[in-house]
Amino acid sequence: MFVTYDAGKVDVAVIGAGHAGIEAGLAAARLGCSVVVFTINLDAVGNCPCNPSIGGTAKGHLVREIDALGGEMGKTADACMLQSRMLNLGKGPAVHSLRAQIDRNAYSKMMKHKLELCENLSLRQAEIVDLTREDGVWLAVTRMGAVYRASTVILATGTFLGGKIFIGDVSYESGPDGMFPAAFLPNSLEKLGISLRRFKTGTPARVLRSSIDFSKLEEQKGDEPVIPFSYDTMEKLENKAVCHVSWTNDRTKQVILKNIHRSPLYSGSIEGIGPRYCPSIEDKVVRFPEKPRHQLFIEPCGLDTEEMYLQGMSSSLPEDVQIAFYHTILGLEQAQIMRSAYAIEYDCCDPLQLNSSLEFRNFPGLYGAGQFNGSSGYEEAAAQGLIAGINAARKVQKKPPVLLDRAGSYIGTLIDDLVTKGVADPYRMMTSRSEYRLVLRQDNADERLTPLGREIGLIPDDRWRRFSEKQRQKEEELKRVKSTVFPPSEALNAILVSHETSPVSTGIRLSELLKRPQITYADLEEIDLERPNYDKAVFENVEIELKYEGYILRQKADIEEMRRLERKTLPEEIDYHEIRGLRLEAVEKLNRVRPENIGQAGRISGVSPADISVLLIWLMGKGREKIN
Amino acid sequence: MREGTTIAAISTAQAPGGIGVIRVSGPDARKIADRVFFAKSGKRAADMKGYTASFGKVCSRNGEKLDDAVLLLFAGPKSYTGEDVAEISCHGGLYVTQRVLREVLEAGAEPAGPGEFTRRAFFHGKIDLAQAESVMGIIGASGEQAFRAAEAVSDGRLSKRIGMVREKLMGLASHLSAWADFPEEEVPEIEEEELCSVLETSKKELCALLSGFDSGKIFREGLYTVIAGRPNAGKSTLMNLLAGCERSIVTQYAGTTRDVVEETVLLGGIPLRLADTAGIRETDDPVESIGVTVTKEKLKMAQLVLAVFDGSQPLEEEDFQLMELLHGVPSIAVVNKKDLENVIQLQKIAANFSHVVFLSAMTGSGLENLEQELKKLLRLETFDPSAGILCTERQRHDVQQALSAIEEAKTALDGGLTFDAITVCVEDALSALFSLTGEHVSEEIVDRVFENFCVGK
Structure with missing residues (x-):
């Protein structure tokens, strides 16, 4: 007989202590809730079972936004940084993205320690095997029979939920990195009425550093000076490691093609849907047969380990095939595999079941975050975890949820995409997913979100003071550049001509000069004598806003329009069948997605502008009925 | 959709009717009217009071006069939509009405969505819920139609x-x-x-x-149409019927070589550009024989030929010639004089035409058959023009x-x-x-x- 015991009552129970669970737990506890965070293995807190890096295109934006809202990822990534690069320099400020290689063990340990030190939070190694709701209280039961009563629950189960690993024709139930999986919870969730689906992802092998011949490989260094993720990181950061680049070749391709029938992906034993942006090397070879070679990056996993990560080379081929094809690659001829590449299949939910606060529409107090919601990536997970944690806490405290919209952040865009469009494969953030990307830049994430973070209660006083000072400087500087006029001079014209832009014959405002794409602050240093001693980021920010002013203004107009539609909320209980004039396709989509407002409704594919008109009239009619 | 924008559309039915009205509604209605409409008195719409009218002309951006027109101004909230509304009434005719709408859109208005005037009226409390609900049905229907039209x-x-x-x-x-x-x-x-x-x-x-x-489009440009048939078959009567005062939206515009190039009439919402109508109208003279004068080239150019036969008489040599000429030309056989006794060899007609219509050009009875056949020929039966x-x-x-x-x-x-x-x-x-x-x-x-x-x- 399964004996249970009462383990007490908490405000928020977080299931999973990966990147989503960490942010969820910390945010809720910092907002004053009693929190328990469950993890199947205490050594798995903040684990990075795939790439040892944080950030990247659009993901770097997410990390900055998490930081601006008072999350933890950026700070910890800075502290564990091995190498940092600002990607896409030269391609425009909208797509500048920060990425850092990190020491994955250090990261995991530091995150675990932060959870341990956090007030109101208890970190517990336990597998949740059952989740039910009784009299408005959630009951989370551990494998050992402890029953936790929780007002709210956040599911942040990652690849543990029903996890199954595939390497060739070997497959077994497992979480990531050989941890055991959460094998009972899927059943319990389905009994509750949550529909689950199978997704999969994969990771490359880790090889021993000393078995790699780096002398043949191109080195990739970090940027100097290092720009941190976090607005809290004050100390100067140093690059501590380098990465290397290599390429596959025809032999690699031949080995893979000869053994392709042994891949579980091609034999059909994996049913989960994999992420399009993270294809295995066998996928790449099969889908792009005309490509003679594929690039890979060799990245260190940490300072106190000799494990090296082979970015771009994930695979689920059998071990002997892995050894064979890795050995065809320049520099890896003698590579000694320490951990094999594998594919992992896991259960996740259809995020259309959630609303924008990440709460299940049909299960009050139950939230989802991270891979459980059909996304992929540490940063995407952390972003959702933070929002789920904030909203669970606010639910407990009877406050309205914090809803981020597409116009204000990548986090809002991510959540909106998940809950209104749904996902067909694991969702990765990309800059192309944001229609407002000239406004949503990584350089202004603090300006966009720190005030909200402060309002929520996650931005401490000193941080707020620094932020306010930076904003003051920005305002001052904007004023200064608009009122500073340079008379025509030989010095000025020499600068202009040397940057291939036209000289001036009359006085010109500093702001006008900075609007020219060819001219930067640095170029004008010798003639701009009154320049105050501000934070470098202030100048960068001012310059971008001047140069892209026209585009930014246009996007802001679009944002106004979008927000106007978002303010028109649709009641939860609408039966769209009963609204006259809607097309059948629209009725079906609307009933399934159940948008929260007109703006969301308009983004659902299959809902036409005429359908929106019908909805608007129906809404106005509703409003008038109430008044009458 | 956007509030605060100014919208415009042709508010008269795109069907026969003497006058075409372009309705402009929104905060910039006056400004936009002033960009396209020029009052004879020199008065600007910006200065007009509500419920007043002004006579003048509509011009394109290049200053080319498009039509004489009357501008009616309704100042919000006392208007149909509750906003400032300018209504430009011109002589009608699909072409001119569309051209004026075009100018209005160029001047800064946005095309109104389905039912948008009514939506705005509802929004500003000008109509009640029951009315609004019926409008939702209409929007739904026209939205569906627009969807199908887009697919079509x-x-x-x-x-x-x-x-x-x-x-x-x-x-x-x-x-x-x-x-x-x-x-x-x-x-x-x-x-x-x-x-x-x-x-x-x-x-x-x-x-x-x-x-x-x-x-580009049938509805915009109309079909280049030739009415053919031997003398006395009833071509000019048919022409007059089509251009009849009640049904006509007669648009005449200057051509390059002659004063009047063509005349456009609307049949079932589809503009037919009747070739050489001046000629047909003037020569009610039975001596002139169309079967002979209509050259092969002209028939080849035609997008539509209305072949008129006298149903009260047996087919003649010229009728057979015409049938011969019309092979491979989109055409409709119009068997005229259905009010008289039918003696024509119908099998012959049916063998040569896939679209046959019986009507009386004199009384107008059977004209709806011609409309239907035209839509069938153009595969537009389910298409709302x-x-x-x-x-x-x-x-x-x-x-x-x-x-x-x-x-x-x-x-x-x-x-x-x-x-x-x-x-x-x-x-x-x-x-x-x-x-x-x-x-x-x-x-x-x-x-x-x-x-x-x-x-x-």
Whole structure:
């Protein structure tokens, strides 16, 4: 007989202590809730079972936004940084993205320690095997029979939920990195009425550093000076490691093609849907047969380990095939595999079941975050975890949820995409997913979100003071550049001509000069004598806003329009069948997605502008009925 | 959809009617009216009081006079929509009405969505809920129709050309996206030259589309129609019936070689441009024989031939000649004088024409049969012409929007701005070209990135 015991009552129970669970737990506890965070293995807190890096295109934006809202990822990534690069320099400020290689063990340990030190939070190694709701209280039961009563629950189960690993024709139930999986919870969730689906992802092998011949490989260094993720990181950061680049070749391709029938992906034993942006090397070879070679990056996993990560080379081929094809690659001829590449299949939910606060529409107090919601990536997970944690806490405290919209952040865009469009494969953030990307830049994430973070209660006083000072400087500087006029001079014209832009014959405002794409602050240093001693980021920010002013203004107009539609909320209980004039396709989509407002409704594919008109009239009619 | 915008549409039915009214509603209604309408008295719409009218002319941007017109001004909130409303009444005629609407849109109005005037009226409390609910039904229906119309024209040349531009821009947008989102992968560099050339060709194509719009569509241009038949068969009576005072929207405009080139009449909402109507009208002279004078070339040029036969008489040599000439020409046999005894050899007619209509040009009875056969011939039985026009006018607006976005992209490129700004412009252009079908650009781009580029760690 399964004996249970009462383990007490908490405000928020977080299931999973990966990147989503960490942010969820910390945010809720910092907002004053009693929190328990469950993890199947205490050594798995903040684990990075795939790439040892944080950030990247659009993901770097997410990390900055998490930081601006008072999350933890950026700070910890800075502290564990091995190498940092600002990607896409030269391609425009909208797509500048920060990425850092990190020491994955250090990261995991530091995150675990932060959870341990956090007030109101208890970190517990336990597998949740059952989740039910009784009299408005959630009951989370551990494998050992402890029953936790929780007002709210956040599911942040990652690849543990029903996890199954595939390497060739070997497959077994497992979480990531050989941890055991959460094998009972899927059943319990389905009994509750949550529909689950199978997704999969994969990771490359880790090889021993000393078995790699780096002398043949191109080195990739970090940027100097290092720009941190976090607005809290004050100390100067140093690059501590380098990465290397290599390429596959025809032999690699031949080995893979000869053994392709042994891949579980091609034999059909994996049913989960994999992420399009993270294809295995066998996928790449099969889908792009005309490509003679594929690039890979060799990245260190940490300072106190000799494990090296082979970015771009994930695979689920059998071990002997892995050894064979890795050995065809320049520099890896003698590579000694320490951990094999594998594919992992896991259960996740259809995020259309959630609303924008990440709460299940049909299960009050139950939230989802991270891979459980059909996304992929540490940063995407952390972003959702933070929002789920904030909203669970606010639910407990009877406050309205914090809803981020597409116009204000990548986090809002991510959540909106998940809950209104749904996902067909694991969702990765990309800059192309944001229609407002000239406004949503990584350089202004603090300006966009720190005030909200402060309002929520996650931005401490000193941080707020620094932020306010930076904003003051920005305002001052904007004023200064608009009122500073340079008379025509030989010095000025020499600068202009040397940057291939036209000289001036009359006085010109500093702001006008900075609007020219060819001219930067640095170029004008010798003639701009009154320049105050501000934070470098202030100048960068001012310059971008001047140069892209026209585009930014246009996007802001679009944002106004979008927000106007978002303010028109649709009641939860609408039966769209009963609204006259809607097309059948629209009725079906609307009933399934159940948008929260007109703006969301308009983004659902299959809902036409005429359908929106019908909805608007129906809404106005509703409003008038109430008044009458 | 946007509040605070000014919308415009033709508010009279796109059907027979002497006068065409273009309704403009919104905060800029007066301003827009002043850009296209010039009162004889010199008074500006901005200074007019509500419920007053002014006589003058409508001109194009180039100063070309389009028509005499009356401007009626209703000051909000005392108007149908509750906003400032300007109504321009012109002489009607599909062509002129459309041209005036075009000018109004060029002057800053947006094409009104289905039922949008009524929606605004409801919003401003001018009509009650019951009325609004019936409007929802209408919007739903016309939205559905617009959808079907969009699908129906998707096989057309016009849509194919738009599709080609879309395809090119989509290729560019997904390349730009892959290049920005996967900086460390082997995405080919964006060559400025290539970018420039795609923008340039797209711009050219869109410009060509815009200028070709006037001749592009059946509903816009009408069908070049010849009425043929031997003398006394009833050609001119049919002509008069079609152009009859009640039904006619007679549009006459100056041609290059003659004062009157052609006359347009509306049959079932479809404009028929009657060739040489002046001739037909003037020569009620039975001596002149059309069967002889209508040259083969003329018949070949015709998009529609109405072949008139006298049903009260047996077929004659000229009738057979005409049938011979009409092989392979879209035509409808009009068996006239159905009020008299029928003696014509119907099997012969039926063997030569797939569309046969009986009517009396004299009394007008049976004219509805001609309408139906025409729609059958054009495969337009289920097509609402007003939806068709709405959809093309929207398309034009969308193309115009896309064009300005592309011009902006070019300016950004020439000015040396970074590619992120250019990407945003290209995506705006795509959004405009996608808006008709309600597809979503960003998903489409993301799909293309993964389809076409080997990216991902």
